[in-house]
Amino acid sequence: MAEYVDAFATAYDRFWAPYPERMGDAWLRLHAQVAPGAERSLLDVGCGTGIVAARFAAAGYRIVGVDISEAMIARARERLAGTDAVLIAADATDFEVPRPCAFALSTYDILNHVGEIDRVRAYLRRVHAAVAPGGWFGFDMSTIRGLRADVPPVTRQDGTASVVAARGPLDGDRRPLHITGELRTDDGRATPFATTITNTAHPVADVLRALTEAGWVPSHVAAIDDLLTPVPDPEALPRVAVVARRD
Numbered sequence: 310m311a312e313y314v315d316a317f318a319t320a321y322d323r324f325w326a327p328y329p330e331r332m333g334d335a336w337l338r339l340h341a342q343v344a345p346g347a348e349r350s351l352l353d354v355g356c357g358t359g360i361v362a363a364r365f366a367a368a369g370y371r372i373v374g375v376d377i378s379e380a381m382i383a384r385a386r387e388r389l390a391g392t393d394a395v396l397i398a399a400d401a402t403d404f405e406v407p408r409p410c411a412f413a414l415s416t417y418d419i420l421n422h423v424g425e426i427d428r429v430r431a432y433l434r435r436v437h438a439a440v441a442p443g444g445w446f447g448f449d450m451s452t453i454r455g456l457r458a459d460v461p462p463v464t465r466q467d468g469t470a471s472v473v474a475a476r477g478p479l480d481g482d483r484r485p486l487h488i489t490g491e492l493r494t495d496d497g498r499a500t501p502f503a504t505t506i507t508n509t510a511h512p513v514a515d516v517l518r519a520l521t522e523a524g525w526v527p528s529h530v531a532a533i534d535d536l537l538t539p540v541p542d543p544e545a546l547p548r549v550a551v552v553a554r555r556d
Protein backbone atom coordinates (compact mmCIF):
# COMPACT_ATOMS: atom_id res chain seq x y z
CA MET A 310 0.00 0.00 0.00
CA ALA A 311 1.36 3.36 -1.03
CA GLU A 312 -0.15 5.46 1.79
CA TYR A 313 2.65 5.10 4.30
CA VAL A 314 5.46 5.67 1.81
CA ASP A 315 9.17 5.51 2.62
CA ALA A 316 9.83 9.16 3.39
CA PHE A 317 6.64 9.45 5.38
CA ALA A 318 7.75 6.53 7.56
CA THR A 319 10.75 8.65 8.54
CA ALA A 320 8.58 11.71 9.10
CA TYR A 321 6.10 9.62 11.13
CA ASP A 322 8.83 8.61 13.55
CA ARG A 323 10.01 12.17 13.81
CA PHE A 324 6.68 13.93 14.30
CA TRP A 325 3.95 11.45 15.25
CA ALA A 326 5.76 9.45 17.98
CA PRO A 327 4.39 11.13 21.15
CA TYR A 328 0.91 9.55 20.88
CA PRO A 329 2.06 5.92 20.35
CA GLU A 330 4.73 6.37 23.03
CA ARG A 331 2.13 7.53 25.55
CA MET A 332 -0.46 4.96 24.51
CA GLY A 333 2.06 2.11 24.48
CA ASP A 334 2.70 2.69 28.17
CA ALA A 335 -1.02 3.08 28.94
CA TRP A 336 -1.93 -0.18 27.15
CA LEU A 337 0.90 -1.99 28.96
CA ARG A 338 -0.65 -0.95 32.27
CA LEU A 339 -4.13 -1.92 31.02
CA HIS A 340 -3.00 -5.42 30.09
CA ALA A 341 -1.30 -5.91 33.45
CA GLN A 342 -4.52 -4.83 35.18
CA VAL A 343 -7.07 -6.86 33.21
CA ALA A 344 -4.90 -9.98 32.84
CA PRO A 345 -2.41 -10.12 35.71
CA GLY A 346 0.01 -12.99 35.28
CA ALA A 347 -0.89 -13.47 31.60
CA GLU A 348 1.76 -14.64 29.17
CA ARG A 349 3.74 -11.67 27.87
CA SER A 350 3.03 -11.86 24.16
CA LEU A 351 1.74 -9.05 21.96
CA LEU A 352 0.18 -9.02 18.52
CA ASP A 353 0.43 -5.42 17.29
CA VAL A 354 -1.83 -5.04 14.25
CA GLY A 355 -0.96 -1.96 12.22
CA CYS A 356 2.28 -1.80 14.19
CA GLY A 357 3.74 0.97 12.04
CA THR A 358 7.34 1.74 12.89
CA GLY A 359 7.17 -0.35 16.07
CA ILE A 360 7.01 2.47 18.62
CA VAL A 361 4.35 0.71 20.73
CA ALA A 362 5.79 -2.78 20.20
CA ALA A 363 9.23 -1.61 21.38
CA ARG A 364 7.76 -0.54 24.70
CA PHE A 365 6.15 -3.96 25.14
CA ALA A 366 9.40 -5.68 24.11
CA ALA A 367 11.25 -3.65 26.76
CA ALA A 368 8.71 -4.97 29.30
CA GLY A 369 9.52 -8.56 28.33
CA TYR A 370 6.80 -9.24 25.74
CA ARG A 371 7.42 -11.37 22.68
CA ILE A 372 6.19 -9.42 19.67
CA VAL A 373 4.33 -10.26 16.50
CA GLY A 374 3.75 -7.15 14.40
CA VAL A 375 1.62 -6.83 11.26
CA ASP A 376 1.47 -3.81 8.97
CA ILE A 377 0.50 -3.29 5.37
CA SER A 378 3.32 -0.82 4.67
CA GLU A 379 6.72 -2.28 3.84
CA ALA A 380 8.29 1.09 4.65
CA MET A 381 6.79 1.16 8.16
CA ILE A 382 7.66 -2.51 8.78
CA ALA A 383 11.26 -1.83 7.72
CA ARG A 384 11.58 0.81 10.43
CA ALA A 385 9.91 -1.48 12.97
CA ARG A 386 12.47 -4.13 12.05
CA GLU A 387 15.30 -1.67 12.81
CA ARG A 388 13.68 -0.56 16.06
CA LEU A 389 13.12 -4.15 17.27
CA ALA A 390 16.49 -5.52 16.13
CA GLY A 391 17.97 -7.75 18.81
CA THR A 392 14.57 -9.03 19.94
CA ASP A 393 12.82 -12.14 18.58
CA ALA A 394 9.99 -10.03 17.12
CA VAL A 395 8.24 -11.45 14.07
CA LEU A 396 7.19 -8.67 11.68
CA ILE A 397 4.79 -9.42 8.88
CA ALA A 398 3.88 -7.19 5.94
CA ALA A 399 0.19 -7.93 5.43
CA ASP A 400 -3.30 -6.47 5.44
CA ALA A 401 -5.00 -6.45 8.84
CA THR A 402 -7.93 -8.31 7.26
CA ASP A 403 -5.83 -11.21 6.01
CA PHE A 404 -2.74 -12.38 7.88
CA GLU A 405 -1.41 -15.47 9.64
CA VAL A 406 0.66 -15.45 12.82
CA PRO A 407 3.30 -18.01 13.82
CA ARG A 408 1.86 -18.35 17.33
CA PRO A 409 -1.28 -17.10 19.12
CA CYS A 410 -0.69 -14.13 21.42
CA ALA A 411 -2.15 -13.24 24.82
CA PHE A 412 -2.81 -9.60 23.96
CA ALA A 413 -3.65 -7.94 20.65
CA LEU A 414 -3.41 -4.22 20.21
CA SER A 415 -4.03 -1.69 17.44
CA THR A 416 -3.13 1.93 18.11
CA TYR A 417 -3.73 5.18 16.26
CA ASP A 418 -6.94 4.48 14.41
CA ILE A 419 -6.10 1.22 12.62
CA LEU A 420 -9.81 0.38 12.51
CA ASN A 421 -10.44 3.68 10.69
CA HIS A 422 -7.62 2.91 8.25
CA VAL A 423 -9.07 -0.56 7.52
CA GLY A 424 -12.11 1.08 5.95
CA GLU A 425 -15.67 -0.04 5.36
CA ILE A 426 -17.52 -2.24 7.82
CA ASP A 427 -17.11 -5.54 5.97
CA ARG A 428 -13.35 -5.06 6.06
CA VAL A 429 -13.57 -4.12 9.75
CA ARG A 430 -15.44 -7.39 10.36
CA ALA A 431 -12.72 -9.36 8.57
CA TYR A 432 -10.04 -7.55 10.63
CA LEU A 433 -11.79 -8.32 13.93
CA ARG A 434 -12.18 -12.01 12.95
CA ARG A 435 -8.51 -12.23 11.91
CA VAL A 436 -7.31 -10.79 15.20
CA HIS A 437 -9.63 -13.15 17.09
CA ALA A 438 -8.08 -16.12 15.30
CA ALA A 439 -4.60 -14.91 16.29
CA VAL A 440 -5.27 -14.47 20.02
CA ALA A 441 -5.16 -17.36 22.47
CA PRO A 442 -8.32 -18.34 24.41
CA GLY A 443 -8.55 -16.12 27.49
CA GLY A 444 -6.63 -13.37 25.69
CA TRP A 445 -7.47 -9.68 25.36
CA PHE A 446 -7.73 -7.10 22.57
CA GLY A 447 -7.49 -3.33 22.80
CA PHE A 448 -7.71 -0.70 20.10
CA ASP A 449 -8.46 2.96 19.70
CA MET A 450 -10.63 4.50 17.02
CA SER A 451 -11.70 7.94 15.90
CA THR A 452 -15.42 8.38 16.33
CA ILE A 453 -17.70 10.02 13.77
CA ARG A 454 -17.42 13.20 15.83
CA GLY A 455 -13.64 12.98 15.74
CA LEU A 456 -13.51 12.44 12.00
CA ARG A 457 -15.96 15.24 11.24
CA ALA A 458 -14.10 17.81 13.32
CA ASP A 459 -12.43 20.53 11.31
CA VAL A 460 -8.99 20.65 12.84
CA PRO A 461 -6.45 23.13 11.49
CA PRO A 462 -3.57 21.76 9.40
CA VAL A 463 -0.63 20.45 11.41
CA THR A 464 2.81 21.70 10.43
CA ARG A 465 6.03 20.31 11.86
CA GLN A 466 9.62 21.12 11.08
CA ASP A 467 13.06 20.35 12.40
CA GLY A 468 16.58 20.61 10.98
CA THR A 469 16.12 17.80 8.50
CA ALA A 470 12.41 17.42 7.80
CA SER A 471 9.24 19.40 7.34
CA VAL A 472 5.68 18.17 7.00
CA VAL A 473 2.15 19.55 6.63
CA ALA A 474 -0.90 17.36 7.32
CA ALA A 475 -4.28 18.79 6.32
CA ARG A 476 -7.72 17.22 6.34
CA GLY A 477 -9.60 17.16 3.05
CA PRO A 478 -13.38 17.43 2.67
CA LEU A 479 -15.58 14.87 4.36
CA ASP A 480 -17.01 12.25 1.98
CA GLY A 481 -19.81 10.55 3.93
CA ASP A 482 -17.96 9.02 6.84
CA ARG A 483 -14.62 8.93 5.01
CA ARG A 484 -12.05 11.65 5.33
CA PRO A 485 -8.73 12.10 3.57
CA LEU A 486 -5.64 13.44 5.32
CA HIS A 487 -3.25 15.00 2.83
CA ILE A 488 0.36 14.92 3.92
CA THR A 489 3.16 16.70 2.11
CA GLY A 490 6.70 17.15 3.26
CA GLU A 491 10.36 17.13 2.57
CA LEU A 492 13.30 15.24 4.02
CA ARG A 493 16.78 16.73 3.76
CA THR A 494 19.85 14.54 3.70
CA ASP A 495 23.31 15.42 5.07
CA ASP A 496 24.52 16.48 1.63
CA GLY A 497 21.77 19.12 1.54
CA ARG A 498 19.53 17.32 -0.96
CA ALA A 499 15.78 17.49 -0.35
CA THR A 500 13.40 14.59 -1.05
CA PRO A 501 9.80 15.77 -1.31
CA PHE A 502 6.93 13.38 -0.58
CA ALA A 503 3.16 13.50 -0.72
CA THR A 504 0.58 10.98 0.39
CA THR A 505 -3.10 10.78 1.26
CA ILE A 506 -4.41 8.63 4.08
CA THR A 507 -8.13 7.96 4.13
CA ASN A 508 -9.87 7.19 7.41
CA THR A 509 -13.42 5.84 7.75
CA ALA A 510 -15.51 6.36 10.87
CA HIS A 511 -18.11 3.92 12.18
CA PRO A 512 -20.67 4.28 14.95
CA VAL A 513 -19.22 2.74 18.11
CA ALA A 514 -22.35 0.59 18.43
CA ASP A 515 -21.68 -0.93 14.97
CA VAL A 516 -18.10 -1.71 15.95
CA LEU A 517 -19.24 -3.38 19.20
CA ARG A 518 -21.74 -5.48 17.22
CA ALA A 519 -19.04 -6.49 14.74
CA LEU A 520 -16.73 -7.37 17.64
CA THR A 521 -19.35 -9.68 19.14
CA GLU A 522 -20.05 -11.27 15.73
CA ALA A 523 -16.32 -11.92 15.39
CA GLY A 524 -16.36 -13.90 18.65
CA TRP A 525 -15.09 -11.22 21.07
CA VAL A 526 -16.70 -10.38 24.39
CA PRO A 527 -16.65 -6.56 24.57
CA SER A 528 -15.47 -5.43 28.00
CA HIS A 529 -15.80 -1.65 27.84
CA VAL A 530 -15.28 1.54 25.86
CA ALA A 531 -13.03 4.08 27.56
CA ALA A 532 -11.49 7.49 27.02
CA ILE A 533 -7.95 7.21 25.69
CA ASP A 534 -6.51 8.93 28.77
CA ASP A 535 -8.16 6.46 31.18
CA LEU A 536 -8.32 3.02 29.56
CA LEU A 537 -9.90 1.25 32.55
CA THR A 538 -12.97 3.41 33.11
CA PRO A 539 -16.05 2.92 30.89
CA VAL A 540 -17.46 6.13 29.39
CA PRO A 541 -21.24 6.57 29.26
CA ASP A 542 -21.37 8.30 25.84
CA PRO A 543 -18.47 7.29 23.58
CA GLU A 544 -19.86 9.24 20.61
CA ALA A 545 -19.30 12.46 22.53
CA LEU A 546 -15.53 11.93 22.36
CA PRO A 547 -13.35 12.36 19.26
CA ARG A 548 -11.40 9.16 19.90
CA VAL A 549 -12.12 6.21 22.20
CA ALA A 550 -10.46 3.00 23.29
CA VAL A 551 -12.26 -0.34 23.05
CA VAL A 552 -11.33 -3.32 25.24
CA ALA A 553 -12.52 -6.87 24.58
CA ARG A 554 -11.64 -10.36 25.71
CA ARG A 555 -11.66 -13.78 24.12
CA ASP A 556 -13.44 -16.59 25.95
Ligand SMILES: C[S@@+](CC[C@H](N)C(=O)[O-])C[C@H]1O[C@@H](n2cnc3c(N)ncnc32)[C@H](O)[C@@H]1O
Binds near residue numbers: 357419423
Ligand atom coordinates in the same frame (compact mmCIF):
# COMPACT_ATOMS: atom_id res chain seq x y z
C1 LIG B 1 -1.18 6.07 12.25
S1 LIG B 1 -0.17 4.68 11.89
C2 LIG B 1 -0.10 3.88 13.47
C3 LIG B 1 1.09 2.98 13.63
C4 LIG B 1 1.27 2.39 15.04
N1 LIG B 1 0.14 1.58 15.44
C5 LIG B 1 1.50 3.49 16.04
O1 LIG B 1 0.66 3.68 16.93
O2 LIG B 1 2.53 4.17 15.93
C6 LIG B 1 -1.25 3.62 10.99
C7 LIG B 1 -0.60 2.35 10.49
O3 LIG B 1 -1.61 1.49 9.98
C8 LIG B 1 -1.07 0.81 8.87
N2 LIG B 1 -2.19 0.31 8.07
C9 LIG B 1 -3.09 1.04 7.36
N3 LIG B 1 -3.98 0.22 6.77
C10 LIG B 1 -3.65 -1.03 7.13
C11 LIG B 1 -4.20 -2.31 6.83
N4 LIG B 1 -5.28 -2.44 6.05
N5 LIG B 1 -3.60 -3.40 7.36
C12 LIG B 1 -2.50 -3.27 8.15
N6 LIG B 1 -1.93 -2.09 8.46
C13 LIG B 1 -2.52 -0.98 7.96
C14 LIG B 1 -0.23 1.86 8.17
O4 LIG B 1 0.68 1.28 7.26
C15 LIG B 1 0.41 2.54 9.36
O5 LIG B 1 1.63 1.94 9.70
